[in-house]
Amino acid sequence: MSIRFGRTELPERQARSLEKAVRCEWLTLGFLAVFIVTVFLVMGNSQAMKAAWIEDLLSLAPPIAFLFAVRIVNRPPTRRYPYGYHRSVGVAHLVAGVALFAMGAFLVVDSASGLFAAEHPSIGSVQLFGNTVWLGWLMMAVMALSIPLPIYLGRVKMSLAEELHDKVLYADADMNKADWMTAVGTIVGVAGIGVGLWWTDAAAALLIASSILRDGVKNMGAAITDLMDTRATTFDSSGPHPLVDRIDGHLRSLPWVLEAGSRVRDQGHVLHVESFIVPRDERVPSLESLEAARDACVGLDWKIQDIVLVPVAALPREVGDSTTGRRSERNR
Incomplete structure (x- = not known):
């Protein structure tokens, strides 16, 4: 069975890459669904955990946008859309970029205000199997478990994005990189609270928010220039194609x-x-x-x-x- 982008029939190699990319995105959505619920349950009053949780919610946007765009782009050109539906990729890219930018800007303000106000977050304890456990240990354990899969998925998606010339998939791979870096930053922030350094939590939250904002600006800018018919560039917008x-x-x-x-x-x-x-x-x-x-x-x-x-x-x-x-x- 042939696989098409509009009226372009994909070569066998790219067809296999597209199928693999779709599987990766469904795996990403399944992982995020589980992880978002888990983080919410152990979030407590940590600003870093709150920022990480919101970033994970935003991480749903690129894979959903990719899966949606892939379905739309398969439609052949019509009299009304003589160039086909390929621009749906650019629209999906723009939507993901705007979402990242808006939430990143909000989190930067929220995290910075907490840092400047010298808010001291408190992390309590929970009863686990009859034992009293500091909630911070659970926070750090959850974030540590979230690191390996995004690293793997990010590398796979980056390769597939180049193969398919798909900028939404590239944005998602970039988000996966931000996800595991966020997890590391959150662990540092929570550990800082544990040793009495209250400001590490707000600082980690601000760092995470800045990363989200940077991704939003980068992807929003790339999507806008593509929709304005700038000269064709490589999948990562690093230079002319x-x-x-x-x-x-x-x-x-x-x-x-x-x-x-x-x-x-x-x-x-x-x-x-x-x-x-x-x-x-x-x-x-x-x-x-x-x-x-x-x-x-x-x-x-x-x-x-x-x-x-x-x-x-x-x-x-x-x-x-x-x-x-x-x-x-x-x-x-």
Whole structure:
């Protein structure tokens, strides 16, 4: 059975990666559901535990957004949506980013006010199997148990995000990293209360809140720029997507092409390409030549879903030097 992103049929390797990503996200949701309830039961008056609990609630957003977007993006293009539904990935990315930003900002203010007000949190004791146990031990034990799985899931999702060119999955992998770092910070904060350093709890909560806010700003910014049709970037938004240069390089290698440059939009998983071509000797290429060039570009990578080839006298300024046409004239 073939697996598609819109009308793009995924190669076998990417299809397996998508199935694995879906399984990872369901595993993440199951883990978070159990862990959120457990943390709530042992949270007490610790600000760090409160911040960690809220972060875990927010951690539900990326996997839910990913699973929702994957279902929507499978729909083929229609007359109303001629580019398909790939933008649902960007919308899901934006929703997750806004949620992280809003809650991060709230927690920063809440944690900072507690720190400046010099609030001394108290952690009581509970009866466990007939013994009196300091609640802080349970807090630290729960947080310690939450560390291994997010580390594993984060690494797996990061690899899958690159394979599938999925920025929501990358945001989720980033959240998994924040989750285990939050757990470590919370353990330090609770332990600090135990040895009489009241401020470590508020400081840990502030650190966690700052991490949430940073993730929110990063993901919200990346989602907004993608929706505004910025130049296509890699899955982690670290730089221009290398396929842009591969497309231009292939077109320039054709014997009838003097110069070429492309505008590439990231639709979410797939790329839409407008390639401008300056023909040699100002000869309009044949339909067969254009079709062959288009098919060859689409064959470069599964992510190239749509490509339009436009013969021009000179490249547009945004894809190349505006003097290319004049230089080409002198070089003939």
